[in-house]
Amino acid sequence: MNPTLYEASANLSHGASMLISNYVFPNDLHLHWSMMIVLYPYITGLVDGAFIIAALYYLFDVKSLKPVARFSLLFAFAFLCCATLPLLLHLGRPERNFNMLLTPSPSSAMAGFGYIYAVSMGVLSFIVIFVYRPDLVERGKKAKGFMKLLYRALTFDSNDLSEKALELDGRIIRFLVGLGIPVAAVLHGYVGFIFGGVKANPTWSTPLMPVIFLFSACVSGISAIVIAYIIIRKIGGLSVDSDCIRTCIKTLTGFFILAFSFEMLEVFSHSYLKTGYHHMVEGLLNGPLANSFWLWQVKLCSGIPLILLGCMAFIPLKDAIYTVISGLVSAILLLQVFIMRWNVVIGGQLMSKSARGYTEFHPEWFDKEGILAVIIIMLIPFIILFVLGKVFPFWAEEIEKRYSINQ
Amino acid sequence: MKIENSSKDMSKSDDFSASTNKNRQSSPNLKEISSRFIDPSPDMDKRDFIKKVLNGAIAGSLFLVFPMSTPGGGNFEKNSTLKDGVSTFDPTIELPEEIPGIRDQNYDIHKHNFAFIVDITRCIGCGSCCVADKREYNVPDGNYRTWVERYVKDFDDQVYVDCPNGGLDGYQKPRDDIPIGTRDTFFVPKLCNMCKEAPCVQVCPVGATFLSPDGFVLVDSDRCVGCAYCIQACPYSVRFIHPVTKTVEKCTWCYHRVRRGLLPACVEVCPTGARKFGSLNDENSEVYKILKGPGVLTVLKQSMGTLPALYYMGQRLEVV
Numbered sequence: 001m002n003p004t005l006y007e008a009s010a011n012l013s014h015g016a017s018m019l020i021s022n023y024v025f026p027n028d029l030h031l032h033w034s035m036m037i038v039l040y041p042y043i044t045g046l047v048d049g050a051f052i053i054a055a056l057y058y059l060f061d062v063k064s065l066k067p068v069a070r071f072s073l074l075f076a077f078a079f080l081c082c083a084t085l086p087l088l089l090h091l092g093r094p095e096r097n098f099n100m101l102l103t104p105s106p107s108s109a110m111a112g113f114g115y116i117y118a119v120s121m122g123v124l125s126f127i128v129i130f131v132y133r134p135d136l137v138e139r140g141k142k143a144k145g146f147m148k149l150l151y152r153a154l155t156f157d158s159n160d161l162s163e164k165a166l167e168l169d170g171r172i173i174r175f176l177v178g179l180g181i182p183v184a185a186v187l188h189g190y191v192g193f194i195f196g197g198v199k200a201n202p203t204w205s206t207p208l209m210p211v212i213f214l215f216s217a218c219v220s221g222i223s224a225i226v227i228a229y230i231i232i233r234k235i236g237g238l239s240v241d242s243d244c245i246r247t248c249i250k251t252l253t254g255f256f257i258l259a260f261s262f263e264m265l266e267v268f269s270h271s272y273l274k275t276g277y278h279h280m281v282e283g284l285l286n287g288p289l290a291n292s293f294w295l296w297q298v299k300l301c302s303g304i305p306l307i308l309l310g311c312m313a314f315i316p317l318k319d320a321i322y323t324v325i326s327g328l329v330s331a332i333l334l335l336q337v338f339i340m341r342w343n344v345v346i347g348g349q350l351m352s353k354s355a356r357g358y359t360e361f362h363p364e365w366f367d368k369e370g371i372l373a374v375i376i377i378m379l380i381p382f383i384i385l386f387v388l389g390k391v392f393p394f395w396a397e398e399i400e401k402r403y404s405i406n407q
Numbered sequence: 408m409k410i411e412n413s414s415k416d417m418s419k420s421d422d423f424s425a426s427t428n429k430n431r432q433s434s435p436n437l438k439e440i441s442s443r444f445i446d447p448s449p450d451m452d453k454r455d456f457i458k459k460v461l462n463g464a465i466a467g468s469l470f471l472v473f474p475m476s477t478p479g480g481g482n483f484e485k486n487s488t489l490k491d492g493v494s495t496f497d498p499t500i501e502l503p504e505e506i507p508g509i510r511d512q513n514y515d516i517h518k519h520n521f522a523f524i525v526d527i528t529r530c531i532g533c534g535s536c537c538v539a540d541k542r543e544y545n546v547p548d549g550n551y552r553t554w555v556e557r558y559v560k561d562f563d564d565q566v567y568v569d570c571p572n573g574g575l576d577g578y579q580k581p582r583d584d585i586p587i588g589t590r591d592t593f594f595v596p597k598l599c600n601m602c603k604e605a606p607c608v609q610v611c612p613v614g615a616t617f618l619s620p621d622g623f624v625l626v627d628s629d630r631c632v633g634c635a636y637c638i639q640a641c642p643y644s645v646r647f648i649h650p651v652t653k654t655v656e657k658c659t660w661c662y663h664r665v666r667r668g669l670l671p672a673c674v675e676v677c678p679t680g681a682r683k684f685g686s687l688n689d690e691n692s693e694v695y696k697i698l699k700g701p702g703v704l705t706v707l708k709q710s711m712g713t714l715p716a717l718y719y720m721g722q723r724l725e726v727v
Contacts, residue, residue: 021567021568023568027638032635033639096633099630110634200606355727
């Protein structure tokens with residue numbers, strides 16, 4: 001570790017003298033939460049954001065989002081299936097994971113995850129099944145053998161597609177989505193609270209943490225849907241609905257402004273209030289995190305999207321150009337949210353509780369929580385999505401031609 | 408429920424004390440032991456005599472550092488076993504009672520109350536406590552249940568803190584990387600604060616970390632899932648994940664020893680009495696007298712609201 005770096009950063013505040021020896025508690029040299037804990041809120045965030053898009057259509061009746069509504073549900077479902085994988089890889093004794101459900105400690109924030117996750121999964125599964133019921137009934141009629149049995153099971157052996165039945169489906173879907181919104185908000189706000197509830201860590205311990213996590217989750221999820229929609233449609237040789245993209249981007253702009261504002265508010269609060277170990281937080285942001293926070297998270301991955309989103313909002317652009325910029329902005333914002341998670345989870349642990357120094361983190365490729373494991377875990381939801389696509393068609397055009405479904 | 412690192416079931420304390428008495432009768436006395444090391448026969452030359460005295464002195468100093476060795480000449484390896492990478496020692500070895508009111512009595516867990524006091528002004532940074540702790544628990548390298556920090560203050564009031572190898576090697580040489588002259592140096596032993604409002608207990612999702620009725624924050628390694636949330640929550644960084652068991656570990660104030668009327672290993676070996684431990688039910692104990700007396704005691708990170716049961720005497724402003 002370069003002592004001059006920290007001496008330089010130490011001079012930023014009057015707490016500087018504490019950082020002079022860069023002393024790290026002996027048990028703080030090693031980071032205990034690494035990339036899997038970065039990935040865990042990232043994945044749940046993608047789920048939440050994607051669900052928001054679906055909710056805007058199914059509950060709040062934003063018609064222009066119709067082309068991506070069904071796909072968003074499947075996307076959220078595929079990622080929700082993998083939300084526990086990083087946690088299991090992280091646990092020292094993963095075989096005991098059910099202890100959290102069987103003998104939870106009521107005082108622990110973490111103990112609630114299993115229940116919140118299970119409720120989210122249940123609600124989302126039922127929403128998918130009810131939204132896709134007409135497709136499943138149609139496909140079930142043509143299928144044979146195992147697939148027929150599967151379709152019968154997924155439709156609860158009800159092939160009634162009368163107007164009355166579809167109307168009832170619509171009501172059930174609206175109820176489930178209405179239930180799903182608070183569940184999704186709790187799921188991700190709660191993930192933020194897991195960090196916000198750690199008073200020993202001055203960068204985590206803020207009531208803003210759940211709010212920041214929630215809004216950044218919406219940003220990442222909507223960005224992911226925009227990119228996935230554009231890419232999958234283009235690969236399949238299908239047209240991209242520009243009205244839908246424009247609505248997604250407008251929603252994304254709103255959520256990103258909120259997320260970024262709260263992220264900056266947190267930094268401003270630390271800097272202005274100068275409470276507790278603020279010299280450590282300042283030293284962290286200007287020392288070990290100078291690049292990943294100020295350069296990457298703020299300047300590049302927030303500044304550029306803000307400019308681009310501003311241009312998209314105020315300058316009339318052709319559909320093709322708008323779509324390309326949408327994809328670009330979404331990609332940068334996906335990266336922004338990932339870097340933000342990194343800076344919170346990894347960055348927060350770089351500060352020793354000695355309040356006198358910082359440790360280092362070097363990710364490994366082949367570790368249980370290494371880069372390769374991260375890549376594999378991020379690929380699994382796409383494999384699940386591909387398999388789901390065989391049973392649940394992504395796009396609604398085909399079935400809509402046959403039935404006048406008003407979902 | 409298995410309590411971390413406890414060597415035997417506590418209910419067997421009666422058997423233990425009975426066997427202790429038996430051993431006490433059969434063990435050789437000090438005169439016999441010394442006669443084995445120093446034979447005052449006239450045919451022994453001076454060189455042999457000095458050799459034997461030196462050997463005896465070295466062996467004697469080892470007894471001080473490794474308190475598990477028996478007075479009868481037994482050694483740690485003979486009387487201890489390794490289970491899951493954690494050492495346990497044979498409780499039938501003769502050891503004198505160090506905390507009155509525990510041995511040979513029914514232990515009412517709700518009535519006992521202990522305190523740990525660290526006197527910073529007495530610590531000389533020898534590292535004996537760290538060595539004793541490492542031996543007691545076979546603590547893996549790079550992890551620390553307890554450690555000793557060195558604070559050096561220069562004439563510009565800059566504070567330099569270090570803790571190479573957790574202080575295990577002792578601070579044998581002064582720091583030579585401080586540009587201005589050193590005004591003051593002191594050592595600060597660190598260990599579990601046994602908080603009454605322990606954040607680690609609050610955040611443990613499965614209740615593996617718990618506060619015992621007699622005031623010890625302990626870990627049930629059979630229930631711990633190794634999520635490390637308690638490590639994040641502990642303001643004092645006294646916890647770590649054991650590389651073999653993959654569960655969390657921390658200082659227990661040697662609960663297994665305390666329940667047998669013995670002092671924590673680090674307290675027992677401290678040559679200057681910088682580490683003090685005792686029962687607050689015993690009005691004659693040193694910790695009782697200090698805690699009830701007029702002296703100034705402080706705790707670490709008081710603003711965290713954790714209400715530690717570990718107190719510091721002579722703590723400086725610089726200590727975090």
